[in-house]
Amino acid sequence: MKRLILWGLGLVLMFLALYLVFLYAPIEKVMGIVQKNFYLMVPMGWLSLLSYFVIFIGSIFYLTKRDRKWDDLAYSAAEVGIIFTSLALMVGSIWARPIWGVWWAWEEPRLTTTLVLWFIYLACLLVRSLTVEEGRGATFAAVVGVIGFIDIPFVILSTSLWRGMHPPLIIFEEGGLDPRMRLTLMLSIVAYTVLYVVILMQRVAIRRDEAEVKKLKGLVSQES
Amino acid sequence: MENASYFLAAFAVAWAVTFGYVLVLINRQRHLRQEINRLKETIKEKGS
Numbered sequence: 001m002k003r004l005i006l007w008g009l010g011l012v013l014m015f016l017a018l019y020l021v022f023l024y025a026p027i028e029k030v031m032g033i034v035q036k037n038f039y040l041m042v043p044m045g046w047l048s049l050l051s052y053f054v055i056f057i058g059s060i061f062y063l064t065k066r067d068r069k070w071d072d073l074a075y076s077a078a079e080v081g082i083i084f085t086s087l088a089l090m091v092g093s094i095w096a097r098p099i100w101g102v103w104w105a106w107e108e109p110r111l112t113t114t115l116v117l118w119f120i121y122l123a124c125l126l127v128r129s130l131t132v133e134e135g136r137g138a139t140f141a142a143v144v145g146v147i148g149f150i151d152i153p154f155v156i157l158s159t160s161l162w163r164g165m166h167p168p169l170i171i172f173e174e175g176g177l178d179p180r181m182r183l184t185l186m187l188s189i190v191a192y193t194v195l196y197v198v199i200l201m202q203r204v205a206i207r208r209d210e211a212e213v214k215k216l217k218g219l220v221s222q223e224s
Numbered sequence: 225m226e227n228a229s230y231f232l233a234a235f236a237v238a239w240a241v242t243f244g245y246v247l248v249l250i251n252r253q254r255h256l257r258q259e260i261n262r263l264k265e266t267i268k269e270k271g272s
Contacts, residue, residue, distance in 0.1 A: 021235075033228050034228075034230045034231050037230070040234055086241070087238050087242070090234075090237055091238055095230065195242070199245070199246065202253065206256060209257065209260060210256060213256055216260060216263035216264065216267065217263060219263075220270075223271075
């Protein structure tokens with residue numbers, strides 16, 4: 001029931017965000033309409049970081065408490081996180097083509113650190129499938145999850161640490177962003193965050209159902 | 225409008241991937257719930 005309400009809330013917010021993006025937010029003078037890709041890029045980038053934070057928390061708790069529910073959370077966050085990180089990279093690339101003239105710029109720190117994050121997500125998922133014993137796979141994935149967190153400060157600070165082409169975040173700076181753009185961006189971030197939470201909850205529920213099926217199959221084979 | 229195709233392409237990709245993934249999740253959960261019910265029935269039948 002809680003999940004259903006969240007789905008509903010997520011959809012309403014999403015339609016509202018789309019309305020603001022397409023009909024309310026003004027078109028930026030320098031970049032033109034393609035600047036509106038920011039209303040996707042920023043939420044996707046935020047979710048790729050948020051999801052890794054969830055993995056980090058889940059991994060720490062799994063390593064200390066050895067409770068399966070934390071592993072379920074970390075695994076689910078890794079799967080959902082890789083989807084949103086892939087989207088951040090794809091949408092960013094689509095934005096970069098008309099603005100920078102290239103689909104990808106290796107010398108751009110924000111892109112490169114985000115790509116590294118994508119590979120860390122992949123490692124979190126692969127390390128499990130490459131380990132035969134489930135408990136050991138969860139432990140290895142948790143260790144990767146904790147170590148991989150090192151990349152997060154670099155992703156966040158990449159636009160200020162190194163001089164790249166990526167525009168820095170100026171949401172709250174005086175005179176930085178048109179109030180209509182700020183509202184659209186904030187609502188987009190909130191809408192995608194709600195959507196992320198509900199997708200993550202759904203994925204965790206699936207993981208639990210998968211465990212239940214495995215347990216029941218074991219009982220059936222024991223009885224036959 | 226210049227570059228409108230890049231703007232629309234970004235939204236199309238994002239929405240297609242997000243909704244595709246959500247549909248996969250809903251479908252997967254539906255199958256798992258059906259299997260759980262089937263397995264519970266099997267256990268019940270064997271128990272009685």
